[in-house]
Amino acid sequence: MHEKLQSLIIEDEPYYRSSGNEVALFSAAMKRKLPMILKGPTGCGKTRFVEHMAWRLKLPLVTMACNEDMTASDLVGRWLLDAEGTQWHDGPLTTAVRYGGLCYLDEVVEARQDTTVVIHPLADDRRILPLDKRGEVVKAHPDFRLVVSYNPGYQSAAKDMKQSTRQRFGAIDFDFLPQAVEVEVVAHESGVTPEIATRLVAVATQSRALRGRGLDEGISTRMLVHSGSLISEGIGPHDACALAMTAPLTDDPDLQAAMSGFVEAQFGPRP
Amino acid sequence: MNAHFEAIQGPVSARKLGMLRDIDDCAYDALIRAMPLISDYLKNEIDLADLAGLLLQIASEKPEAARAFAHRIGSDPALVGDYHGLRRWAVHGLQKHRNDTKCMLHHFEWGSPQAYSDEQSLHDTEELLRERGALLHYLAGFGFSEFSIDLHEPDTDGRQTRAVTIDDGVIRYPRRFYGDTTDRALLRRANIAHVAAHLRHSPLRRPAGNRRPSLVAMTALVEDARVERLMVQEYPGLKALWGGYHTATPEVSGFDFAGLSARLARALHDDTYIDANPWVGKGRELFEEAASKGLDDVNAFDRLARTLAIDLGKMRLEPSADRQPEPIYRDDNAILWGPDTALPEDRERHSEIEIVDALQDGEKAERDVEGIDVRHRYRYPEWDHRLSELREGWATVVEEELPRRKTRPSLQRLTQPKITLSASARVPDRAVRLTRLTEGDEIDLNVVVENVVQQRARLSPDGRIFCRHGRRRRSTSVVLLMDFSISTERFVPGSFTKVIDIEKQAALVIAEAMEAQHDRIAIHGFSSNGRHEVNYRRIKDFDEPFGEEARSRLAASASRHSTRMGAAIRHATALLEAEAADHKVVLLLTDGEPSDIDVAEDDYLVEDAREAVVSGLSQRVRTFCVTLDRRADHYARRIFGQRNFLIAERASTFANNTNRTLTRLLAL
Numbered sequence: 040m041h042e043k044l045q046s047l048i049i050e051d052e053p054y055y056r057s058s059g060n061e062v063a064l065f066s067a068a069m070k071r072k073l074p075m076i077l078k079g080p081t082g083c084g085k086t087r088f089v090e091h092m093a094w095r096l097k098l099p100l101v102t103m104a105c106n107e108d109m110t111a112s113d114l115v116g117r118w119l120l121d122a123e124g125t126q127w128h129d130g131p132l133t134t135a136v137r138y139g140g141l142c143y144l145d146e147v148v149e150a151r152q153d154t155t156v157v158i159h160p161l162a163d164d165r166r167i168l169p170l171d172k173r174g175e176v177v178k179a180h181p182d183f184r185l186v187v188s189y190n191p192g193y194q195s196a197a198k199d200m201k202q203s204t205r206q207r208f209g210a211i212d213f214d215f216l217p218q219a220v221e222v223e224v225v226a227h228e229s230g231v232t233p234e235i236a237t238r239l240v241a242v243a244t245q246s247r248a249l250r251g252r253g254l255d256e257g258i259s260t261r262m263l264v265h266s267g268s269l270i271s272e273g274i275g276p277h278d279a280c281a282l283a284m285t286a287p288l289t290d291d292p293d294l295q296a297a298m299s300g301f302v303e304a305q306f307g308p309r310p
Numbered sequence: 311m312n313a314h315f316e317a318i319q320g321p322v323s324a325r326k327l328g329m330l331r332d333i334d335d336c337a338y339d340a341l342i343r344a345m346p347l348i349s350d351y352l353k354n355e356i357d358l359a360d361l362a363g364l365l366l367q368i369a370s371e372k373p374e375a376a377r378a379f380a381h382r383i384g385s386d387p388a389l390v391g392d393y394h395g396l397r398r399w400a401v402h403g404l405q406k407h408r409n410d411t412k413c414m415l416h417h418f419e420w421g422s423p424q425a426y427s428d429e430q431s432l433h434d435t436e437e438l439l440r441e442r443g444a445l446l447h448y449l450a451g452f453g454f455s456e457f458s459i460d461l462h463e464p465d466t467d468g469r470q471t472r473a474v475t476i477d478d479g480v481i482r483y484p485r486r487f488y489g490d491t492t493d494r495a496l497l498r499r500a501n502i503a504h505v506a507a508h509l510r511h512s513p514l515r516r517p518a519g520n521r522r523p524s525l526v527a528m529t530a531l532v533e534d535a536r537v538e539r540l541m542v543q544e545y546p547g548l549k550a551l552w553g554g555y556h557t558a559t560p561e562v563s564g565f566d567f568a569g570l571s572a573r574l575a576r577a578l579h580d581d582t583y584i585d586a587n588p589w590v591g592k593g594r595e596l597f598e599e600a601a602s603k604g605l606d607d608v609n610a611f612d613r614l615a616r617t618l619a620i621d622l623g624k625m626r627l628e629p630s631a632d633r634q635p636e637p638i639y640r641d642d643n644a645i646l647w648g649p650d651t652a653l654p655e656d657r658e659r660h661s662e663i664e665i666v667d668a669l670q671d672g673e674k675a676e677r678d679v680e681g682i683d684v685r686h687r688y689r690y691p692e693w694d695h696r697l698s699e700l701r702e703g704w705a706t707v708v709e710e711e712l713p714r715r716k717t718r719p720s721l722q723r724l725t726q727p728k729i730t731l732s733a734s735a736r737v738p739d740r741a742v743r744l745t746r747l748t749e750g751d752e753i754d755l756n757v758v759v760e761n762v763v764q765q766r767a768r769l770s771p772d773g774r775i776f777c778r779h780g781r782r783r784r785s786t787s788v789v790l791l792m793d794f795s796i797s798t799e800r801f802v803p804g805s806f807t808k809v810i811d812i813e814k815q816a817a818l819v820i821a822e823a824m825e826a827q828h829d830r831i832a833i834h835g836f837s838s839n840g841r842h843e844v845n846y847r848r849i850k851d852f853d854e855p856f857g858e859e860a861r862s863r864l865a866a867s868a869s870r871h872s873t874r875m876g877a878a879i880r881h882a883t884a885l886l887e888a889e890a891a892d893h894k895v896v897l898l899l900t901d902g903e904p905s906d907i908d909v910a911e912d913d914y915l916v917e918d919a920r921e922a923v924v925s926g927l928s929q930r931v932r933t934f935c936v937t938l939d940r941r942a943d944h945y946a947r948r949i950f951g952q953r954n955f956l957i958a959e960r961a962s963t964f965a966n967n968t969n970r971t972l973t974r975l976l977a978l
Contacts, residue, residue: 151741293444
């Protein structure tokens with residue numbers, strides 16, 4: 040293992056509660072070096088899953104959060120100057136390709152489409168990364184893996200992946216966990232009792248019924264964990280839910296009123 | 311005819327009365343006959359003109375109803391004292407029973423206008439309608455997203471329904487808020503949660519058979535407790551929410567039927583409540599016994615309700631006729647029983663605000679499937695400036711099916727200069743990146759390195775090392791809304807061109823200019839024939855090229871009927887809602903002020919159009935008007951605002967003026 044990647048090895052097992060066969064599917068895909076797309080609503084556990092899988096596969100995890108300003112150079116690397124002259128610096132993608140690691144591009148559709156094209160030769164059976172500025176073709180290390188994620192819920196038509204990108208990948212659809220499993224996760228992550236966690240999850244389940252009524256997405260597992268942690272800190276459930284769930288989720292007063300109602304339906308009227 | 315009536319007559323009222331006589335002389339006669347009685351309640355000529363105007367409006371929609379109205383105020387002249395209540399009541403009847411003359415006549419003969427004068431009800435109703443959105447979201451959270459919230463009809467005998475009623479797809483609230491709570495929203499949520507409990511767990515619309523009223527009441531009480539308990543299993547907080555309204559105690563509630571029922575309801579809800587009454591104790595015991603065997607067995611609970619009802623019978627206790635639900639958040643349980651039952655079927659129970667969803671997105675089409683009429687219909691509200699209220703669903707916009715590929719009358723092009731729109735404003739966009747600039751916001755690292763490398767290699771570097779984010783053109787969507795009323799058939803003063811031809815020329819020129827700019831433009835036209843038929847013609851849609859077909863449709867469009875501007879603007883605004891452009895504009899080409907055959911009031915349509923323009927602004931749709939009417943100043947200013955209209959006096963300059971307006975508004 041190259042020392043550059045040593046620090047990116049995950050030592051302790053990240054908590055992940057599987058609800059289906061995604062671990063087996065992903066492991067198989069990784070074994071055959073198939074690049075993967077993880078799709079799903081925000082806060083449903085995509086990133087946590089990747090961390091967990093990197094730990095399981097004992098691969099260093101190189102994460103890139105994509106954005107509009109990202110250029111291909113930010114991914115593959117660039118020439119920089121020092122006292123001696125110009126010096127090539129590998130980008131995170133190139134590092135993972137060269138020395139073997141799991142490269143995770145989070146929210147990949149946020150990057151401009153022409154940026155993501157650089158991953159094409161990596162994502163098919165060639166498994167190479169041409170660095171045109173350096174005149175080098177990097178052959179991917181046998182341990183190099185590529186995983187990207189995005190949320191199909193709120194992207195506009197303008198922000199979508201090219202077909203040519205899509206078709207190089209396998210994909211796993213994520214959704215919110217079944218109620219019982221989600222309760223387990225919330226209780227584990229936030230430290231609240233399963234009884235409180237059940238109520239929090241019930242609030243989220245009700246809020247998810249409002250999708251399409253002015254709400255892009257319902258309350259996510261992440262938000263539940265946040266409000267659960269606040270409750271563990273001794274904050275009252277109404278305040279915790281308002282702070283971590285209803286207030287951040289929407290600005291619409293009607294929707295907020297309805298969601299306070301859901302909290303009320305679990306924890307009773309605000310004292 | 312008394313002296314006061316003579317005194318309050320004047321030119322305005324005389325004109326209105328004259329118009330009324332022309333439309334329906336029976337209604338006119340009835341009004342004149344009633345005049346000696348009602349004139350005492352009219353202060354001056356304005357009041358008389360208002361009353362005549364209202365009658366005129368009813369008569370233009372349904373003459374029989376106007377006669378009934380005139381007779382009604384003749385027999386009950388005090389009604390005239392509150393013009394606003396009377397008007398609200400009349401408008402409500404016209405809208406609600408628009409498809410049923412018999413019901414409408416019944417409304418005018420027997421309805422109670424007083425219910426519309428009650429300030430408290432109006433205030434409460436308004437408050438409820440404001441909260442409607444939140445309540446519907448709340449109900450949707452329990453899995454019932456297809457419901458709407460509506461109001462009870464005021465009873466003819468003045469008795470108000472106090473309870474919430476669940477009907478098919480609609481939850482009816484009383485017009486007045488009953489209860490002394492300060493947190494009304496909380497009580498309404500308690501209502502809705504209880505409604506959700508019924509919808510989820512109750513067997514609905516069972517035949518009541520020959521159940522006596524006391525048994526019906528007991529069954530409902532036990533059922534309420536049963537479904538609430540089921541609901542609390544899933545939503546534990548509801549117990550405390552509902553518990554706050556269980557306030558019955560032996561001291562307060564007493565020992566009559568209602569009192570004992572309320573105490574039993576509390577005993578079933580609250581295990582800490584202590585009640586020494588043996589009947590309440592027995593009820594509680596039986597209920598807990600049945601509950602321990604399972605809450606889903608409806609028959610077991612029916613049996614215990616029967617036992618309790620028989621015991622009450624032995625005590626000679628009967629429910630009173632006007633029993634109200636207790637505790638206050640519960641509904642009247644009409645949903646539990648089938649049509650043959652406890653409550654006589656109320657034929658008045660039509661929805662008042664039936665197409666709420668369609669109004670909001672304006673896109674949901676109502677299709678008339680019987681027979682040949684398959685045109686899309688959309689309902690829009692109209693603004694009643696006298697009451698300062700929206701009349702919901704008042705105007706119906708009918709989209710015409712346009713003849714496709716018929717004979718093509720070609721549009722004679724006048725010698726009109728081709729126009730070009732000046733480039734519209736540009737907005738910054740981070741997705742556009744300009745590199746290799748001599749100056750800019752950021753240094754482009756790759757280029758800098760390249761420059762230094764060249765320098766060291768003793769080559770002359772380029773030096774353009776900056777980059778910045780670019781701008782893109784602001785996107786624009788325009789609906790060009792053409793007035794196709796019959797008045798556009800006339801010639802423009804001082805020329806041999808018809809108004810409609812001028813409008814078409816302007817449309818042609820603008821559409822070409824916009825297309826050349828790659829902006830989105832739709833050409834639509836409208837004409838109205840009363841509120842039920844505002845014809846809306848889509849000559850060219852956004853997604854359609856302005857080709858031969860659209861051109862021939864434009865050329866073939868003929869003028870007819872009148873100008874109900876507000877409805878057309880609302881429809882155009884609703885269509886623009888779906889557009890994703892930065893700029894959304896309705897450009898109205900017209901030749902006169904709004905008018906329609908069923909409107910006699912002078913300012914009504916002007917004020918309505920103004921409201922349509924203002925509410926369009928809140929959806930980021932701006933409305934501009936180019937008119938050929940030289941005297942348009944007073945009304946155009948009112949409708950569109952100070953700078954948003956243009957009067958083109960001469961036919962020859964119309965298209966250019968339109969272009970100027972468009973350029974100006976796109977530059978804003």
